[in-house]
Amino acid sequence: MPRLIRRPLLALLAATALLLGAGLAPAGPAVAAPPGAPDEGGSKQLREALDAAARGHIEAQAKLDNSKRRQVALTAQLKQIEVRLVGLTAQAGEVAVQSYRLGRLTPVSMLLDSADPEAFLNRAAELEVMAQRDSGRLRDLTAARAEAARAKTAIDGEVREQQKQVAALKKKKRDAEIALAKVSSGSSAGFSGGSSSAKPAPRNSDGSWPSESCSVDDPTPADGCITPRTLHMLQQAKAAGYKRYASCHRSGGDGEHPKGRACDFAAATDGFEDVTATGGDKAYGDSLARWAKNNASRLGIMYVIWYRQIWMPNTGWRAYSGGGSPAADHTNHVHISMY
Structure with a gap:
């Protein structure tokens, strides 16, 4: 077939195919x-800035809220420790008073003061129980004081974390304002x-x-x-x-x-x-x-x-x-x- 004839024919076939295809294809919904323009409007840089500002705000707010929850829990824990400290301090005071009152009565003299061997053994057992009790009270008091100090340090840390996140929130707000300045009045x-x-x-x-x-x-x-x-x-x-x-x-x-x-x-x-x-x-x-x-x-x-x-x-x-x-x-x- 001559080239001059073939070209118009091919064009006609292509046009016919398009028309038939358009007629056969479903007429998509409206x-x-x-x-x-893109649905967000503005430039790619604007969309990235909005994303970063909003994302940073959400992350900082979550950290701030979590820190506040931890502070509340630590404060409650500290109050419980302080209540325990009151009781333990009172017990330690009893130990100190007893030691002062019996200071001249040494364990050896208490044992020698026993009337018979059985009383000697009973007195020795009593001394051991008293020593263990007093030592335990002092250990508990020391541990509670250390626990209270750790709780206070942790609370101070949460306060610093909250100050940090509040600053981050302010920065992200400034970032958002700067990003919006180009498209907002x-x-x-x-x-x-x-x-x-x-x-x-x-x-x-x-x-x-x-x-x-x-x-x-x-x-x-x-x-x-x-x-x-x-x-x-x-x-x-x-x-x-x-x-x-x-x-x-x-x-x-x-x-x-x-x-x-x-x-x-x-x-x-x-x-x-x-x-x-x-x-x-x-x-x-x-x-x-x-x-x-x-x-x-x-x-x-x-x-x-x-x-x-x-x-x-x-x-x-x-x-x-x-x-x-x-x-x-x-x-x-x-x-x-x-x-």
Whole structure:
């Protein structure tokens, strides 16, 4: 076949295949990922800064809370020791008084004062019991004093640890303020009200969050993987009544979605729409953002973005501008990032 004829024919076949493919493929739902700018808005550097500031705050807060718990336990332990010390000190005083009172009566003279061999043996046994008792009382007193000193030292250590973590919290707040300065015009009223009702996610014994990877299947249409803590948050959101379309994992790019640590919740009933939510859709988003903020410490939420506002644990609600589109400004979906 001549080359000039073959080229138009191949082009025609390719176009026909595309048309047929489009007709045979399912017409996907109107719930695609938000169009336009990345869901967090702003630059990669901004997202990394927000992540570091929120993560650092959560870690410092967990260490601070754990130190306070240890201090409470140590203080209670010290009080118990001090009560014991009162009794042991009184017993030691009795030993001292008795030693003073019987100071001129040596063990040898007490034994020689025995009337007969049987009395001698009884007196010897009594002396041994008294010696053991008095020695035990003094040992207990010495041990209790040492234990009290260790408890006081440990309490002082916890106070220093708390001062350290308070300083860390202040630094992470400054970091968050600096990161937000490029996209925020200052504090905002946010979305107040609501209550904390979510079932807490599992924590380590010291109150910190366990390290998790993208290891469980993403149940949303986004497919892919998410972390167990993200799945728990998603399940709790649904249990609280937030059952509209949600999308979590997103391959490629940066931010929390590729790591399985973020979910987007559509405001509209039918899924993501490239329009700013109003009316009932706006009320739904307001309620969800409020719920996420109130349950952040229970679920391990780092920050929430909704309707040109962002909430972080160390800054509260702040005005937020992601780029102007409904997706970038988060006026068509609520974004939740997880620790």
